[in-house]
Amino acid sequence: xxxxxxxxxxxxxxxxxxxxxxxxxxxxxxxxxxxxxxxxxxxxxxxxxxxxxxxxxxxxxxxxxxxxxxxxxxxxxxxxxxxxxxxxxxxxxxxxxxxxxxxxxxxxxxxxxxxxxxxxxxxxxxxxxxxxxxxxxxxxxxxxxxxxxxxxxxxxxxxxxxxxxxxxxxxxxxxxxxxxxxxxxxxxxxxxxxxxxxxxxxxxxxxxxxxxxxxxxxxxxxxxxxxxxxxxxxxxxxxxxxxxxxxxxxxxxxxxxxxxxxxxxxxxxxxxxxxxxxxxxxxxxxxxxxxxxxxxxxxxxxxxxxxxxxxxxxxxxxxxxxxxxxxxxxxxxxxxxxxxxxxxxxxxxxxxxxxxxxxxxxxxxxxxxxxxxxxxxxxxxxxxxxxxxxxxxxxxxxxxxxxxxxxxxxxxxxxxxxxxxxxxxxxx
Numbered sequence: 001x002x003x004x005x006x007x008x009x010x011x012x013x014x015x016x017x018x019x020x021x022x023x024x025x026x027x028x029x030x031x032x033x034x035x036x037x038x039x040x041x042x043x044x045x046x047x048x049x050x051x052x053x054x055x056x057x058x059x060x061x062x063x064x065x066x067x068x069x070x071x072x073x074x075x076x077x078x079x080x081x082x083x084x085x086x087x088x089x090x091x092x093x094x095x096x097x098x099x100x101x102x103x104x105x106x107x108x109x110x111x112x113x114x115x116x117x118x119x120x121x122x123x124x125x126x127x128x129x130x131x132x133x134x135x136x137x138x139x140x141x142x143x144x145x146x147x148x149x150x151x152x153x154x155x156x157x158x159x160x161x162x163x164x165x166x167x168x169x170x171x172x173x174x175x176x177x178x179x180x181x182x183x184x185x186x187x188x189x190x191x192x193x194x195x196x197x198x199x200x201x202x203x204x205x206x207x208x209x210x211x212x213x214x215x216x217x218x219x220x221x222x223x224x225x226x227x228x229x230x231x232x233x234x235x236x237x238x239x240x241x242x243x244x245x246x247x248x249x250x251x252x253x254x255x256x257x258x259x260x261x262x263x264x265x266x267x268x269x270x271x272x273x274x275x276x277x278x279x280x281x282x283x284x285x286x287x288x289x290x291x292x293x294x295x296x297x298x299x300x301x302x303x304x305x306x307x308x309x310x311x312x313x314x315x316x317x318x319x320x321x322x323x324x325x326x327x328x329x330x331x332x333x334x335x336x337x338x339x340x341x342x343x344x345x346x347x348x349x350x351x352x353x354x355x356x357x358x359x360x361x362x363x364x365x366x367x368x369x370x371x372x373x374x375x376x377x378x379x380x381x382x383x384x385x386x387x388x389x390x391x392x393x394x395x396x397x398x399x400x401x402x403x404x405x406x407x408x409x410x411x412x413x414x415x416x417x418x419x420x421x422x423x424x425x426x427x428x
């Protein structure tokens with residue numbers, strides 16, 4: 001019997017759950033599908049949101065031949081063979097076949113180059129699926145020939161809809177008396193991933209006594225997942241769970257756990273660039289101004305691993321992970337931008353003070369643009385006590401220095417300048 005996720009794979013847009021912004025009545029993608037003017041495209045989104053399913057539905061809806069390759073196990077030869085088959089089909093059809101490439105971010109430059117001519121000549125309509133930012137992973141020449149559509153992680157209501165659909169419509173589950181009394185745990189373990197959601201649901205059902213009513217509770221889900229973790233994680237590496245443990249180990253200043261989870265990802269075949277990007281983010285989100293050198297090292301690690309490759313790159317990543325774990329921690333910069341964005345959403349785009357505006361024309365000068373601006377370098381210590389935030393939010397404190405050596409010095413410096421404003425106080 002096929003897995004539940006495969007049995008429940010939607011065959012039409014009416015059965016598809018999620019991505020309403022793209023596939024709703026006025027969605028950008030639904031319009032091109034309805035008009036049967038399918039462009040080459042990149043579907044960018046996290047795992048289990050329906051990228052492969054959507055590509056298949058598009059092909060079915062437009063009655064086009066559908067060719068599929070996986071970037072993990074396909075080479076340039078496979079790409080050329082697929083294009084040749086598509087070219088043969090094109091001789092007898094007015095529309096070009098769809099070539100779907102899963103995980104296109106794993107294709108090398110030469111593999112992507114092999115697609116260019118066929119896409120440009122219309123021999124194939126390319127649909128690539130990726131979990132990574134295509135502006136980093138897809139060559140510019142190919143990206144310029146594709147429309148990028150962003151698919152979002154499935155939300156709570158969408159996941160619940162999928163559970164209810166499976167229980168009521170699946171050829172196997174509908175004959176069982178299944179009730180979900182609590183959804184929280186099953187949603188937590190799915191992490192917005194529809195495929196994982198169905199894997200969890202199927203695991204719970206298969207490990208239950210089917211001669212009795214099956215009542216799914218949070219406690220039941222927690223117990224079954226813990227007892228059957230090997231089944232739940234069939235590949236031995238749960239991509240997002242392991243990277244989460246890696247991040248939290250560095251945040252928790254545990255270099256041993258950090259290196260362990262790094263090794264898990266390397267042995268599991270994780271893309272080194274994915275790991276390095278996460279370390280760059282950690283360097284700012286969790287260390288930040290407590291040690292600004294962390295960002296420099298993390299970014300250099302990203303560049304070095306990209307240039308050197310594996311397996312030697314693992315040594316560089318290990319050095320970086322250990323260094324980041326051993327750094328003092330501060331999320332002050334991360335919290336500051338979060339607060340600032342929340343303030344912008346709350347207050348809207350309030351007017352920038354006239355004195356802070358640029359005045360490149362005479363009219364702007366007449367309107368007082370730039371008037372009364374105090375040029376900091378004309379004052380002692382290149383500082384003047386002034387107000388820079390817009391009217392209505394003056395004096396709002398967004399950055400609060402962390403309690404660590406480097407930020408203590410920064411807090412002291414800001415305190416001497418601002419003399420208590422924003423809560424900055426000098427200790428010297």
